[in-house]
Amino acid sequence: MATVWTTCPNTEGYLPLPITTDRLITRAFHLSDLDAYRTLLRDPGAMEGEPIMDPAESQQELQRVLPPFTTDLLLGIFLRNPNGSEGELIGDGGMFRRADDNGVPRNWFEFAYRFKQEHWSRGYATEFGHAFMRFWWSLPRQQVSFExxxxxxxxxxxxxxxxxxxxxxxxxxxxxxxxxxxxxxxxFLSEPYDVDPMNHWLLQENSSILRPSAVEVKCTSKSGQTIKLAEGERITGDEIEERFGTLHLA
Structure with missing residues (x-):
């Protein structure tokens, strides 16, 4: 490991939450979210390991992500109803830092998310990711040193x-x-292992892909929906049709 001076966000004070997009509301969890959170932890598509079925263990998991935030910043991802109100909890996501054997956080913040399987392939992960990254880079920074x-x-x-x-x-x-x-x-690093290897990805501060929207795509389907893609965002024709129907550039 290498020790460097860099910046990181201060997440212990006021945070501009919730994060609202056209279809999602992302906010800090509350104790009152326990029943909804249990449905996420029991979903085999959302859990990388075994689903968590035990009520006491589910409560411990929720307690771990409640504010006030210190190092990790994990938020609930809810559907946004047509009237703007909050709907179903469909996932969670945010940033965390891995710790060494002594419990000391090290390395960069790591971005992660998960969604209930029934909500896969609807573009929610990309929508959440763009909104969360804009939120993340907008937070006040502090100078820190870590490995x-x-x-x-x-x-x-x-x-x-x-x-x-x-x-x-x-x-x-x-x-x-x-x-x-x-x-x-x-x-930046691709594991060569034969059994379920991983790719490790990196994003630098102020990436151009996080700039305000520069491309507008108008839907010609029944909804007549208009969407905006962030500058540099890449989306295939198949993904456009899957999410929005038949589209043409505005």
Missing amino acids: VAPSTLDRRETSQARERVIASVHKSNPRSERVLNKLGFEV
Whole structure:
């Protein structure tokens, strides 16, 4: 590991939440979310390991992500109803830092999310990711020093480093890899293992993909919906038709 001076957000004070998009409301969890959170933890599509069925363990998991935030910042992702009110909890996501054997956080913040399986392939992960990243980079910064993996640094960076976030995805999960690519992440390390290897991704501060919308696409389907893609966002024709129907550039 290499020790560097860099910046990171101060998440212990006021946070501009909730994060609202056309279809989602992302906010801090409350104790009153326990029943909804249990449905997420029991969903085999959302859980990388075994689903959590035990009520006491579910409550412990919720307690772990409640504010006030110190290091990790994990938020609930809810559907936004047509009238703007909050709907079903469909996932959670945010940033966390891995700890060493002594419980000391190390390396860059890591971006992660999960959704109930019934809500896959609807563009929610990309929508959440763009909104959350704009929120993340808008937070006030503080100067810090900590250890990071040398493979995440440029050759010219020794004691000072530009802030980054990372993400790790199994190569067997192309959906999440496409999401990270749309958010501007790039692979910096690819595991060579034969059994379920992972790609490790990196995004630097102020990536151009997070600038305000520059392209508007108008839907010609029954809804007549108008969407905006962030500058640099990549979306295939198949994904457009899957999410919005037949479209033409405005």
